[in-house]
Amino acid sequence: MTMQIRVFGPGCVKCQKLAENAREAVELSGIDATVDESHDITQLVTLGVLTTPALMIDGKLAVAGHVATVPQIQELLAAHS
Numbered sequence: 001m002t003m004q005i006r007v008f009g010p011g012c013v014k015c016q017k018l019a020e021n022a023r024e025a026v027e028l029s030g031i032d033a034t035v036d037e038s039h040d041i042t043q044l045v046t047l048g049v050l051t052t053p054a055l056m057i058d059g060k061l062a063v064a065g066h067v068a069t070v071p072q073i074q075e076l077l078a079a080h081s
Contacts, residue, residue: 033077
């Protein structure tokens with residue numbers, strides 16, 4: 001089953017960096033996952049995401065308010081799988 005990773009934010013530099021780090025972590029981990037970005041503010045509010053950038057793994061908030069490093073994201077992915 002493919003893991004769904006979603007990065008939320010307004011499209012700022014920090015959000016872009018978090019998405020880049022997530023893609024690199026997926027590649028280095030060798031897992032089957034997709035990384036999507038969402039810049040929809042309405043969706044952020046609906047999901048209860050109050051600070052950006054934010055990262056969700058399979059619908060669960062994993063990071064909010066800061067740019068997680070590649071190793072940090074790899075740890076989150078390993079804990080989730």
